[in-house]
Amino acid sequence: MVKNILADADNRMKKAVEVVRDEFSKIRTGKATTALLDAVKVDYYGTMTPLKQVANVSTPDVHTIAVQPWEKGMLQPIEKAILNANLGLNPTNDGNLVRVPIPPLNEERRRELVKLVKKFAEEGRIAVRNVRRDAIEHLKKTEKQEHISEDERKRGEQEVQKMTDRHIKEIDHLVELKEKEIMEV
Secondary structure, eight states: OHHHHHHHHHHHHHHHHHHHHHHHHHSOOSSOOGGGGTTOEEEETTEEEEGGGTEEEEEEETTEEEEEESSGGGHHHHHHHHHHTTSSOOOEEOSSOEEEEOOOOOHHHHHHHHHHHHHHHHHHHHHHHHHHHHHHHHHHHHHHTTSSOHHHHHHHHHHHHHHHHHHHHHHHHHHHHHHHHHHOO
């Protein structure tokens, strides 16, 4: 009974950390990464399709993303989709592939991005704490229904707290890495 509650809490906390990691991958630093274009959808014969399903996306160097469509006719729609995605990127089409230059960040923009990273991290921490609260409530209910003893509940609560600390520490570590990456010139 307690193991199930703890396993569920651990899974939900891991998901919260994954959401934070995913949000961080979308925040652009001065470096080119294919993750920047993950959210871009292209009009592929009337169907909005993820960019990765109509083209090969790569990073030939740290300041450029190259998008090689599988069909030549998709160059225009891909270029248009990247422009319309409001990522602040200006793609260029050379007839064979779409190049997306990644402009370097200025100091002010870097600081804004760090604030954004901290906001996402705090949301992640709150999600982890909410899971902790739910797990502890679940343990208390289980004790009241006389399925577990008070000692088992207390041990369970200590385990949940250790889990919470571990996941929050992981989020803090991710923040530290992302902040370094953003502030790196």
